């Protein structure tokens with residue numbers, strides 16, 4: 001079966017995903033696209049030479065008879081309405097992070113999915129498919145360093161546009177860590193605090209950059225994450241897990257070790273698309289295969305919700321300056 005896919009939002013990642021589905025992966029075909037900016041949708045259809053219909057809006061695309069599954073890659077605040085619309089139509093939906101802008105929005109999606117009685121949503125937390133994070137998870141699960149006690153992490157982007165403001169460091173950027181830590185540690189968060197070092201001169205008036213997020217989990221693991229989105233030098237994701245008997249680090253992306261002009265060096269990536277390209281491929285291939293088998297796997301709506309609950313508290317902690325409690329409701333049996 002070829003899974004016929006409609007894409008809502010053909011910006012950076014929408015185009016990237018449409019490209020991998022039409023040129024790299026198997027079993028899927030882009031048959032429909034839409035974007036609030038119709039020129040953008042047309043440009044992507046042309047650039048990728050897609051045999052796809054361009055729809056005026058996402059809701060009509062979701063309802064189309066020839067669309068089996070939907071990719072939501074529009075701006076974060078628009079995700080909820082499209083995921084709810086896909087659930088109402090009984091269609092599979094892959095939604096880029098964040099699942100919704102707030103925990104309340106994610107909860108409405110969880111409730112609608114549970115009420116429908118069938119798992120239809122996969123959230124785009126692609127780090128769970130990254131070979132380096134999988135090595136970390138395997139080592140933690142096997143107890144190779146004893147129990148995990150502390151994590152020291154960093155999420156650095158070379159630069160961000162002026163539209164990127166202080167809370168986005170949490171709901172747009174840290175959201176990846178909020179998911180991957182729950183998954184790595186098989187744990188949930190208990191408290192959060194955000195502290196602000198001296199501000200970088202490469203930041204702007206609406207953005208406090210860098211930030212340090214301090215998390216505590218239910219099992220007592222302490223985590224510090226540096227979010228630094230104007231670090232200039234590269235796209236750099238770090239994760240070091242300190243256990244009772246040793247320390248494991250997220251592997252660096254593969255790169256040539258070069259000896260030249262009295263220097264010994266490795267290149268550092270500048271673009272998030274390249275850092276996680278293999279993980280994006282695997283997550284979307286699994287989505288397509290899951291839809292074809294009528295049974296999807298991967299990060300659930302509950303995972304999207306759990307990350308958003310923590311994200312909302314971190315945003316609050318940015319302004320309160322306090323250690324804020326994170327209260328996670330019990331996970332419904334549907335997602336276990």
Ligand SMILES: NC(=O)C1=CN([C@@H]2O[C@H](COP(=O)(O)OP(=O)(O)OC[C@H]3O[C@@H](n4cnc5c(N)ncnc54)[C@H](O)[C@@H]3O)[C@@H](O)[C@H]2O)C=CC1
Pocket residue numbers: 008009010011012013014034035036037040058073074075076078096097098124125126172272
């Ligand atoms: N998993 C990951 O590492 C990444 C995930 N993302 C997520 O993907 C989403 C899109 O991000 P980008 O592609 O970077 O943004 P973008 O701004 O490049 O593209 C978004 C596109 O959605 C369109 N759009 C906005 N509202 C719409 C609506 N209501 N209906 C239809 N189209 C609409 C815009 O016109 C734009 O073309 C965001 O939620 C972002 O957080 C983005 C980059 C990396």
Ligand SMILES: O=C1[C@@H](O)[C@H](O)[C@@H](O)[C@H](O)[C@H]1O
Pocket residue numbers: 157172173176229272
């Ligand atoms: O999801 C992503 C972007 O939206 C976000 O803005 C970046 O900070 C992340 O590194 C990238 O993975």
